[in-house]
Amino acid sequence: MKIEHIGIAVKDLGLSNELFRKLMGKPAYKEEIVEGEAVKTSFFEIGESKIELLEAMNESSAIAKYLEKNREGIHHIAFSVEDLPSEIQRLKEEGFQFINEEPKEGADNKWVVFLHPKSTNGVLVELCSERN
Numbered sequence: 001m002k003i004e005h006i007g008i009a010v011k012d013l014g015l016s017n018e019l020f021r022k023l024m025g026k027p028a029y030k031e032e033i034v035e036g037e038a039v040k041t042s043f044f045e046i047g048e049s050k051i052e053l054l055e056a057m058n059e060s061s062a063i064a065k066y067l068e069k070n071r072e073g074i075h076h077i078a079f080s081v082e083d084l085p086s087e088i089q090r091l092k093e094e095g096f097q098f099i100n101e102e103p104k105e106g107a108d109n110k111w112v113v114f115l116h117p118k119s120t121n122g123v124l125v126e127l128c129s130e131r132n
């Protein structure tokens, strides 16, 4: 496992892309819409990991709901795993609760599942693996 990326909820992806371009000293290497989540994302490289910025595309998006209750900021931490199904099984046996146990298509060519923050000390954890 490694930290694949840190997801940050933002209100305005354009403004935040500019802010993070200055912060990181280079622009986002890609922008991508994830229809299933109703989010616009952008990705910045930082060493072996990434920063993912997420903007809601409509009010039903999880990011919109998050920003109703919280300020802009860190939304989730994503761990990359080699074998997603066996990791899901292992964590279920350890008693963790999932938001979705069935991997769904995420940004940046990944399969993703989310653990419920109530079982992870309040941290929304994403597990992801490459989608081939």
Ligand code: ZN
Pocket: 005, 006, 007, 052, 076, 078, 126
């Ligand atoms: Zn993510």
